[in-house]
Amino acid sequence: EIVMTQSPATLSVSPGERATLSCRASQSVSSNLAWYQQKPGQAPRLLIYGASTRATGIPARFSGSGSGTEFTLTISSLQSEDFAVYYCQQYNDWLRGTFGQGTKVEIK
Amino acid sequence: EVQLVESGGGLVKPGGSLRLSCAASGFTFSSYSMNWVRQAPGKGLEWVSSISSSSNYIYYADSVKGRFTISRDNAKNSLYLQMNSLRAEDTAVYYCARDDAVDYWGQGTLVTVSS
Numbered sequence: 001e002i003v004m005t006q007s008p009a010t011l012s013v014s015p016g017e018r019a020t021l022s023c024r025a026s027q028s029v030s031s032n033l034a035w036y037q038q039k040p041g042q043a044p045r046l047l048i049y050g051a052s053t054r055a056t057g058i059p060a061r062f063s064g065s066g067s068g069t070e071f072t073l074t075i076s077s078l079q080s081e082d083f084a085v086y087y088c089q090q091y092n093d094w095l096r097g098t099f100g101q102g103t104k105v106e107i108k
Numbered sequence: 109e110v111q112l113v114e115s116g117g118g119l120v121k122p123g124g125s126l127r128l129s130c131a132a133s134g135f136t137f138s139s140y141s142m143n144w145v146r147q148a149p150g151k152g153l154e155w156v157s158s159i160s161s162s163s164n165y166i167y168y169a170d171s172v173k174g175r176f177t178i179s180r181d182n183a184k185n186s187l188y189l190q191m192n193s194l195r196a197e198d199t200a201v202y203y204c205a206r207d208d209a210v211d212y213w214g215q216g217t218l219v220t221v222s223s
Contacts, residue, residue, distance in 0.1 A: 091208035
């Protein structure tokens with residue numbers, strides 16, 4: 001099983017600042033990496049797929065990069081609605097998706 | 109509009125069974141692999157089970173293998189999860205989710221396993 005490791009567990013950021021979240025895979029997943037945002041009481045929402053492609057309707061302040069085993073989600077200027085938990089997920093291993101443990105982005 | 113609507117959750121005793129259903133609409137259901145993802149209270153997301161578009165390929169997480177069975181009925185645009193021998197650690201919100209990079213999620217159905 002491919003293990004996904006996210007860091008940090010919690011990120012404290014002030015509104016308007018940049019947030020950088022990391023995700024590492026235990027083996028190469030090529031570019032088959034997605035990022036999700038989840039707010040309390042809601043289902044996750046797809047932000048990024050293919051490591052760097054924004055999903056429909058996702059603002060340009062969200063960007064993804066990386067390939068192989070190292071990935072980054074960057075939120076260029078945090079808005080109030082961006083404070084949430086973010087998960088990465090690999091889907092290179094077909095039908096055997098695995099998630100990272102999540103990064104909580106909180107208000108500093 | 110794509111919609112995924114789960115049903116079948118509830119309170120069950122340890123060792124009991126439940127069958128979750130997911131009704132899909134707004135897309136060609138038979139063209140997509142489908143998944144069940146769960147989230148225990150206050151915890152992260154766990155990929156539980158997946159089924160290919162034609163049911164030829166199925167995957168289970170080790171935590172549920174031998175106890176859960178995923179199935180689908182493309183004629184009825186429906187996905188199912190039969191859960192047997194339920195344990196306290198199966199308590200979670202169960203989401204129906206479309207495709208490998210999940211672009212659509214249901215609202216979730218809560219399964220509580222407790223005596």
